[in-house]
Amino acid sequence: MRLPPVLRQQAKSCAALGSPFMARLLTALADHWPAETPLGRLCEGWEDVDLGAGGASLPLRIAGGLHALVLQGADPELAAVYPPQTPTEADLIATVLAALERHAEFFADWMQTAPQTNEVRRAAVLIAAAHQIAARHPLPFTVSELGASGGLNLMFDRFALETRAGRLGPDAPALTLTPDWDGPFPVPAALDLATRRGVDLNPLAPRRPEDALRLSAYLWADQPHRLALTRAAMAAQPADGALVDRGDAIDWLAPRLESPTPGRLHLIYHTIAWQYFPAEVQARGRALIEAAGARATDTSPLAWLSMEHDGGKGAAVTLRLWPGDLTLPLGRADFHGRWVAWTAAALPPA
Incomplete structure (x- = not known):
């Protein structure tokens, strides 16, 4: 068998x-x-x-x-x-x-539909990195998430990150993340997510009962805290519609990179998603993002944040920034966001 x-x-x-x-x-x-x-x-x-x-x-x-x-x-x-x-x-x-x-x-x-989750605790990495990026580039963000599932983590600016090392996030957050934190803690910065969208091959709309059930069912029954966080993130979704489009991630991203908005930083990110893209799609995506990075300016910078498995403990958290094409290891994180080992005290000045 x-x-x-x-x-x-x-x-x-x-x-x-x-x-x-x-x-x-x-x-x-x-x-x-x-x-x-x-x-x-x-x-x-x-x-x-x-x-x-x-x-x-x-x-x-x-x-x-x-x-x-x-x-x-x-x-x-x-x-x-x-x-x-x-x-x-x-x-x-x-x-x-x-x-x-x-x-x-x-x-x-x-059984005909593949498992699909939207691990909210991974947003701890997004919150920490976004504050460091905003400190370096105090601009409104255009946010693009690849492999966004139900788009729960696209609302990361409404979540709080609270650890023994410090706290980031709004005073009245939709939910609070409390991972075990090791390493330097980012300095708070003003976050302004001007626009946010995501893409997924099979996007889920958390306000639809059948999609909410699917997102909840793939959480594990002896981890009620994950279910509580997921339900809080669902409640934070906009009432006027889902944030995630159906499509191939790179085909979707291409037009979003063609005409950068002056005075905006474009943040592209993915958490435990890129590794599932076929090799050809990864290569095409990398070339597309690097070409857009080569066109980036101080008034329209580009950031590419990834949290992906690389064979080590947990996932590697890496940031690339343009102009200048800087590659910055930020730390590592548990696949489910239970712990974060941060190594970046601050980003180098722009």
């Missing part, structure tokens, strides 16, 4: 990211995988070679579907073995397997 080893690998990843319930759930499914069921046959015949996190992410699709049933109140028996309850392993797996059978039609549909 193809899926049990992938379930076990995902269980280890979830344990490392602070979710013992997900580790327990996925391990139990691996040990008792119902191969001779519609869901079992669907997964066994899945066309992707990689069924895990680097490909189809079938374990997360299954877990997300189960959590969606709990959040909707669609299966009280299943909810009775979900956190904060602590059932025996026998009761947990028996109830989960029964739920998979009861909701076979639901899972046949749910």
Whole structure:
């Protein structure tokens, strides 16, 4: 069977990211995988070679579907073995397997869409970097997010970052992020996000109930703080429509870079998204951004901020700035924003 080893690998990843319930759930499914069921046959015949996190992410699709049933109140028996309850392993797996059978039609549909989250805690990096950029370039920002999902982090200027090292953000924030912080803390600067848009191949509109459910279901049931932050970020979304367009990230970005607005800094950023772009798309995007950087001026500077996996602990946080084409390592951050190790006390003067 193809899926049990992938379930076990995902269980280890979830344990490392602070979710013992997900580790327990996925391990139990691996040990008792119902191969001779519609869901079992669907997964066994899945066309992707990689069924895990680097490909189809079938374990997360299954877990997300189960959590969606709990959040909707669609299966009280299943909810009775979900956190904060602590059932025996026998009761947990028996109830989960029964739920998979009861909701076979639901899972046949749910499994067709890839997992999608919008990890709000990654905005800690955006807040810190934006304050440092604004201190160097006290200009209004045009913001473009690549791989924006539901666009929750496009509202980062309305979030507060509060740590033992210091605080950034508005006095009455939509939510407050509290990562473990190590290293120098940015000096507060005035943030003015004049315009903000994002792009995603499958954008979600958080004010639509079905999209809000999907964004919530892929959070892990024993991490209610993530769900609370996500709901607060959803509530901060503009009531007049979503901030994210559907499309290829680089095709979408190209016209936004053609005619820079004088007196504005254009901030392009992505958090754990670029690494999923095909190599050809990455190359095209890099060339496009570098060409725009070569045209940048002191009155219309360009900033490219990335938080991406590079093989080290957590994700590397890197900033490129034009004019001048400076590449500045800012630090590292946990993939889910639980900790930040910042190294940039301040950016070099413009």
